[in-house]
Amino acid sequence: MRNKCSICDREKESGSDLCYRHEKAYKNLKKVYIKWKKAVNIDWNEYLKEVIEIPETGTWVKEVALNLINNQKTQTYL
Ligand SMILES: [Zn+2]
Secondary structure, X not given: OOOEOOOOOOEEOOOOOOEHHHHHHHHHHHHHHHHHHHHOOOOHHHHHHHXXXXXXXXXXXXXXXXXXXXXXXXXOOO
């Protein structure tokens, strides 16, 4: 069993595939998605792609979004 984050080489959090920083970024990504959903009709996939394009998006969040797209873990989480 891997003990490393699926994105970086840090130790992963228990109950997660991600380390503390990436897990935090992932939670934030989901939180922001809920806000977006209220304003615009966008699906999770499109949202991830949009997030990557935004210059203000933090590195951690971008890495999580890219990882989700690349692994096609793009089914709806909500
Ligand atoms: Zn990580």
